[in-house]
Amino acid sequence: MTEQASILIIGAGPTGLTLANLLGQNGVSTVLIEARNELIDFPRAVGIDDESLRAMQGLGLVDRVLEHTVPDQQIRIVNGSGKVIAGINPTTREFGWPRRNGFVQPLVDAVLLEGARRFDSVDVRMGTEAVDLVQDRDGVSVTVRSQGQESTLRAAYVVGCEGGRSFTRQKLGIPFTGETRKQRGLVIDVANDPLGTPHAVFGGDPNRGYATLSLPHGIRRWEFMLLEGEDDALVESDEFLHKLLQDHVADPANLDIIRRRVYEHHARIADRFRDGRVLLAGDAAHVMPVVAGQGWNSCIRDALNLGWKLTAVVRGRAGQELLDTYAEERRDHVKAMVDLSVGMAKVVTNRSKVTSAVRDTAAAVIDRLPKLKSYVSGQGFKPMPKYTRGVVLQSPWTVSKSVPVEEGTSPGAGTLFPQPRVEVPGAQTMLLDDAVSAGWRVLVWNNDPAHFLSEDTRSELADLDASLIQLVPSAQLNWAAANASSGVSVIGDPAGELKSWFHARPVSAVVVRPDHVIAAECLAQDLDSALRTIFQKAHLRPAREKAVATA
Known part of the structure; x- marks a missing residue:
């Protein structure tokens, strides 16, 4: 059967x-x-970011995952002489968690x-x-x-x-x-970390690129380039490994090696x-x-x-x-x-002394430009998800003389909605996702969202198990909660982070998908029509059609 x-x-x-x-x-x-x-x-990934920790939070597993992480792990990029030419140390908590973590x-x-x-x-x-x-x-x-x-x-x-x-x-x-690059790498994981320092180091040495990372539970990882002519079988040679590590630890022969593996740089879709x-x-x-x-x-x-x-x-x-x-x-x-990964691999595994010198000069210039240095340190070069197609409403902001646009602010549709700490009546502060139900969310600043929705739209939202949320300054929390429409949750903004987000944009309502992506953003008066468009883009069936489809 x-x-x-x-x-x-x-x-x-x-x-x-x-x-x-x-x-x-x-x-x-x-x-x-x-x-x-x-x-x-066997050795694989060593970095988990804030988006993934937010996902683990939604699964109810984040506390157990955090036990196996190094939060806020800094990266130091050094040249062949061991001089630090750049640092990566993002400290933002935009999505509720550290942006870069070893694991x-x-x-x-x-x-x-x-x-x-x-x-x-x-x-x-x-x-x-x-x-x-x-x-x-x-x-x-x-x-x-x-x-x-x-x-x-x-x-x-x-x-x-x-x-x-x-x-x-x-x-x-x-x-x-895509391609599989000729450049191979060797991963060595060691127990009882002989260095013990908390950061990661990327060595752009033209003789042989390397990286080393502190991992949880006393594990240290090294990754080395394998050069042309060096066979994969060398991974089994303790003598070869000891030679690679002799400039990194005093006694390579006394390391507790737990894993070793050769890998290739694949870039394919x-x-x-x-x-x-x-x-x-x-x-x-x-x-x-x-x-x-x-x-x-x-x-x-x-x-x-x-x-x-x-x-x-x-x-x-x-x-x-x-x-x-x-x-x-x-x-x-x-x-x-x-x-991005291919570009960074070329920086770290580059073997040209001329190219390395150009890289080091560029790094010195960046170091003297505070804004650019901050951009690199904060990992601003990492492309954040921004969906321009699919279940997103990419429409121009409503033009209103009463709602100016803060210079430099970009539309949020297709990006992730932030996750600050918030308040709910009768409870301590918590992260936003813990304060509301999982699934679709309609969040409106300073207004009760139910007042802007038709009966049909509310019915469709109910069929989706969507949450209607009124966001207010924490000073207004108890009053707003006592006067909210049935089915509307009221959430307070204790540190003004949500107010700042809305302050920078000519919108007061957002529709957030179950994966935290902003499906639409608009002024409160346009909320119903924005939702109707999103329903169409998501190919959602009205409740009566759903009943026929599942019969």
Whole structure:
């Protein structure tokens, strides 16, 4: 008998595990299969950013994830002489968490695996490999092999998350466009950190580029360039490793080496992220050099973008066309992250003494320009997600003589809404996402949003389990809460961070998607029409049509 599920996820890496947690939160019937009997434990990602920590917060796992992080980890970039030529030390908390953090990926992935197993609707099967896939108009049949026995799993949709060598992508014949750079790297993880310093160092040495990072639980990582003619087999040579490390520690032979591995710098993006009822996510859809520390975080962004859309479609709240917006939105940002990673890899692994000298001169100029130095230190070069297509309303701000625009402010639609600390009646301050329900959110500054919505719009929002939120200065919190419309939550702004955000923009209302992306922003009077447009862009079905679709 063929087993049935709404969603089948292939691959228990960070993408598949995060997606399984998201679908589990929504009660979606999900099967997650992984060919290995255990999660991968060899060296991989070492950086988790504020967006991903916000995602972990939404999954109810952030406290356990934080146990395996180094918050606010600084990076020092040095030249071949060991001189610091640049520093990266972002201190912003725009999204509620430190922007840059070291972490131990296998331990965090294990937290995600345990998280997925919390949900009765999620079935995790290790040691189960996909060996064939056939889709038709109504679903996808996947042949799986476990303990030498083959069986069939049937799902409405399949998501391939099984890494760069993705069976799913290859089965569908989707090209993986890009390059694998000739430059290889060697990763060495050491227990009982012989240095113990908290920061990370990127060494732009033209003789041999390197990096070293302090990781949680006394782990130290080194990454070295492998030069032309150096065979991968050298990774097994203690003598070779000791030679690489002799300028870094006093006694390389006395190190407690726990992992060693050669890796390649891949920079590739799948030509398409969707083929009918099958989707690609994470490394199955894109891979990038490790230098910028964005591979793992890009996987989490994919899962966040896809999780709410799959939920809406399988529940009949949206048409299948919504799934096309996944690639429309994610592809451009992924390309920007790949380009950033390739660029940083070239800086660190460059072997030209002339190019290195030019780089060092440029760094000296930047060091004398406070604004530019602050931009580099704050990691301003990291492309933030900004979706210009898909489920976003990119329209000009309403022109009003009563609402001037602060110079230098850009429209927020398609970007992430901030997450400051807020107040709710009768409780201590907390992060914004903890103060409201997960899902769609309509936030209005200083006004009760219900007064600006038609009955039909409120009905559609209720069908989406959306939250209506009135934002006020904390001084007004109790009064506003006592006078709010039924179903409207009132949230106080104790430090004025939300007021400052609205102050800089000629808007007073925002529509925020379940993945924290601003779908629309407008003045309060335009809220109803903005929501109607977003409903169309999300291919949402009115409640009466949804009932027919799911019957």
